[in-house]
């Protein structure tokens with residue numbers, strides 16, 4: 359594969375953008391090499407500026423669940439653009455969006471639209487603190503909730519990939535208010551709440567972790583956290599920025615039958631535009647300005663073009679059978695990968711929850727803790743990543759990110775992926 363144009367762009371980018379990128383994991387720092395620059399995207403494919411084509415399992419890190427450049431989303435955006443780009447005053451699409459989210463995720467009786475997942479989680483913990491009058495926040499090792507100060511403590515995603523899970527620049531006084539727990543450890547959560555439960559404003563969790571590879575919750579774990587929060591008067595916050603509308607139409611809370619007090623969203627609800635949201639019970643959400651005193655605002659929040667894209671995407675994922683098809687495709691992919699690894703003699707396993715999956719280079723039969731995820735063979739992952747890329751398959755460029763299935767990944771695309779994987783595992787085995 360020729361990458362001359364990407365290389366030239368990266369050289370220019372490096373002199374002007376920190377690390378040559380606008381978001382860290384894109385830079386290929388942990389897998390090595392240089393990123394390709396995208397020219398266009400369509401269905402399951404990314405096309406780079408040198409004319410190479412890749413089957414894409416990143417999907418813009420989640421939003422592209424219907425495939426890239428879906429005509430229904432594109433047409434909705436084109437129509438919205440004809441009416442103007444931003445009003446800074448209420449528009450009808452915001453109301454339709456609120457109606458849609460509250461219908462699909464009934465624990466959200468009211469919502470507030472924002473512009474990113476980061477904004478959604480920042481706002482949710484401000485609300486939790488404002489509503490409870492308590493200041494401590496509980497999060498989980500390896501979970502990523504955006505780059506807000508309170509969350510960059512033992513964080514996942516790029517922070518973990520780059521070895522800076524606790525970022526410099528976060529005031530110690532603030533970091534001290536963030537308590538971290540090991541995910542899927544029942545006793546650690548019980549012990550913490552026994553000790554300081556009365557000081558905890560909220561517990562925030564990725565109900566399926568997608569930022570430390572992909573870690574599903576153990577049976578009853580989310581219910582356990584729900585019970586602890588209820589008993590101690592802390593708010594349970596599900597960060598469904600990744601899982602929302604992906605692991606089920608109603609998100610992880612629908613899949614596992616656990617009702618959080620607050621939920622944060624991003625990615626899919628923007629259909630590829632910069633959108634986030636947070637929602638919850640009416641009495642809580644009415645504490646937000648201007649209904650209540652807890653302040654949160656946004657110049658571009660509820661942007662009409664972004665709402666149009668998000669509404670079209672939510673309509674696509676609401677089609678009957680959509681999630682079942684993606685789940686079946688995810689199983690076909692992961693089963694095929696496991697078989698190919700076994701044939702090549704590579705220690706490897708997968709996790710799958712709906713339309714997300716994890717790839718683990720380990721001989722452990724099952725992986726569902728952060729400690730296990732970080733103990734995997736990242737060097738083997740990196741070799742696999744590059745062997746797949748060279749064969750036209752783009753996986754997340756880090757061993758600590760979930761993979762994403764889309765509605766555009768049909769049987770032929772999965773077969774092509776598996777053909778590449780059979781060769782790639784042989785290359786991994788060769789070392």
Ligand code: PMP
Pocket residue numbers: 419474475476477479502503504505515564568569597598599600624625634
């Ligand atoms: N929460 C989760 C679970 C995420 O995966 C992410 C981003 N990957 C965020 C929050 C932050 O969202 P954004 O990048 O839109 O700020």
